Amino acid sequence: MSARPGATGTVFAVRGPRAGAVWLCLFEGDVEHRVAMVRDGEWWRAEVAGVEAGARYAFRADGPAPFDSAKLLVDPEAVTLDRRFVYDPRLAERGVDTAALVPRAIVTAPLPPLDLPPVFRPGGLIYEVNVRAFSMRHPDVPAAQRGTIAALAHPSVIAHLTRIGVGAVELMPIVAWIDERHLPPLGLTNGWGYNPVVPMALDPRLAPGGIEEVRDTVAALRAAGIGTILDIVLNHTGESDRSGATLAFRGLDNHAYAHAPDGTLINDAGTGNTLDFADPAVRALALDTMRHFVTQTGVDGFRFDLATVMARGPGFDRAAPIFAEIAADSLLASRILIAEPWDIGPGGYQLGAFPNDWLEWNDRYRDDVRRFWRGDGGAGALATRLMGSSDIFGPERARGVSFVAAHDGFTLADAVAFADRHNHGNGEDNRDGHAGEIAWNNGAEGESGDAAVQARRAADRRALLGTLYATQGTIMLTAGDEFGRTQAGNNNAYAQDQLLWLDWEGRDRALEDHVADLARRRAACASLADTAIAHDATWWRLDGQPMRDADWDRADGFVLRRGDATITVDRVARRVDIAPESGHSQIA
Known part of the structure; x- marks a missing residue:
């Protein structure tokens, strides 16, 4: 933390290795009081008597361009903000004072630290949640809690999560973000949150109760046997390219961003800038961010957006320092760690290349499962995905997070x-x-009023969900897909806030009941939650004969017998069956 309140005042510190001068800016209302900070190596420090928890502050820095003392700067290690970020063109105009535009950090005393083991274990169901969209239209959640993290602790919500077999909720970004600069002129807002400014400061809309709200919600979920995973964005910030806003890093240490030899910003994240994980200071902030959320909220772990950026220096290296630093930290090494294993930079697709104790989003699972049910994919590829994708992750452990739809792309x-x-x-x-x-x-x-079309789509939805729940290892379901959420065909709905809101009143309750049944049947087959790749599986044709190599290319399905489960896939009937042990029960 950059602001540490004590018995007589608060000690402030901020990193600015190339700054010529740095000021602490304390606020009483809109009145700003500046305190010159003292250099201490790469850091600048000030101790101010009488400043207590709850005080509002920011920084200013001066030096050669791009330093601009007119810009109010948010503490990169802030944990609480007094308001959300709102984009304004003046944030990018040199020499224009932005005190009226930028949130102030709030001096926050840390809570007693937690060191709780994860509730979630690989092999369970992860439920991806857009916090705001999840409960904005939930009829049981009190109006004051809708759209907030606290809504996830509501008994009605926990009952729903338990019913469909959720092992952990994965919260899409909960730290404060800023709209991309092209959105306000279009009347649009970012509804996903993948454009943060600093990595620890909670978005005041999502967590009006601050870090205590997150901690209490995580505890309530934990009491129900449900873990919490945070989707965190450490690959870039909302300051964007050289024409973007000056809000924090750009004004304090622009070298935190990766630069090409000619000085241009590297854009491996596709957002205008990329944080430079070859810089030990960037890695230290990333580790501090993870420790903060583990000790202050009790979360089980993290999903890392565009995680390949973290292993670039500049090229991807599976032996990158950040992996060793996480593994060497006893607090972090025990966490659930999930990579989104790609970015848009050179060699950016790295599925299967992360450390063996990490999980990875498996988009090849999504694509092969969809191709099979669309009719142009083979049964052999589907069989490999059902068994944990050993062709990608090796013959020992199913490290993939299997999903058929996610926040990014079409809904199921x-x-x-x-x-x-x-x-x-x-x-x-x-x-x-x-x-x-x-x-x-x-x-x-x-939309179609044709009954045959609707019946076919309903069968396809069930087939996709049945396949997911019949898959070995860790699986992921995006909130609302269990009851037919739609985005009207928008497969990049990040800028469509209200379109993202789940329609609880209009949900497909029959499909939801079906998913609850899937959850019960999956829970009855312990082998499906086992991440050790099974080598005792036998494969049979739908006519009951053993599957031969020549059958895979033309097969419309198969019967898989393994451990305590028998799984039947029939493309013509649009059906997936699962039978725990020796029984036989239809699940799709």
């Missing part, structure tokens, strides 16, 4: 109702989002 329901993206509302002439996403429309794009 839209994947069987739209053959093409419908992102016109994003203001980019339908050019954004995945152009070649594997999807199909069953003969009628979008």
Whole structure:
């Protein structure tokens, strides 16, 4: 923490190795009082008597460009802000004072530290949650809690999570973010949160109760046997490219961003800047961020957005220092660590290349499962995905996080109702989002009143969900896909805040009941939660004969017998069955 309150005052510190001068800015209302800070190596320090927890502060820094003392700067290690970020063009205009535009950090005393073992274990179900969208329309959640982290602790919500077999909620970013600068002129706002400014400061909209709200919610979920994983963004910040805002790092240490030899910003994240993990100070802040959330909230672990950036220096290195530093930290080494194993930079697709104790989002699972049910994918590829993707992660352990839909891309329901993206509302002439996403429309794009089309789509949704729950290892379901959420064919809905809100009143309750049944049947098959790749599986044709090598290319399904489960996949019947032990029970 950069602001440590004590018995007689608060000690402030901020890193600015190339600054010529740094000021601490204390605020009483809108009145700013500046205190010159003293250099201490790469850091600047000030101790101010009488300043207690609850005080509001920021920094200013001066020096050669891009330093600009007119810019109010948020503490990179802030944990609490007094307001959310709102984009304004003046944030990027040199020499324009931004005191009226930038949130102030709040001096916050740390809570007694926690060191709790994770509740979640690999092999369970992760439930991806957009915190705001999840409860904005939930009828049981009190109006004052809708859209907040506290809503996840509501008994009705916990009952729903338990019913569908959730082992851990994975919260999409909960730290304060800023809209990309092209959105406000279009009347749009960022509804996902993958554009943070500093890595620890909670978004006041999502956590109006501060760190205590997160801690209490994590505890309530833990009491129900449900873990909490935070989706954190350490690959870039919302300051964007050289024409972007000056809010924190750009004004204190622009070298925290990766630069090419000619001085231009490297953009491996596709957002205008990339944090430089070859810099020990950047890695130290990343580790501090993780420790903060573990000790202050009790979370089980982290999902790292565009995690390949963390292993760049500049090229990807599976022996990158950050991996060793996490492994050497006893607090962090015990956490659940999940990589999104790609970025848009050179050699940025690294599925299967992360450390053996990490999990990785497996997009090849998504694509092969969808291709099979669309009708142009083979049964052999599907069988490999069901068994843990040993072709990607090796023959010993299923390290993938298997999913058929995520926040990024079509929803599960839209994947069987739209053959093409419908992102016109994003203001980019339908050019954004995945152009070649594997999807199909069953003969009628979008909404259709044709009963046969609707029946086919319902069967496809069940087949996709049945496949997911019948898959060995860790699986992931995005909130709302269990009851047919739709984004009207928008497969890049980050800028469509209200479109993301889950429709609890209008949900497909029959599909939700079906998923609850899937959860019960999966729970009855311990082998499905085992991340050790099974080598005792036997494969049979749908006519009961042993599967031969020549059968895989033309097969429309198979029967898999392994451990305590028998799984039947039948593409023609649009059905997946699972039978715990010797029974036989239809699940899709």
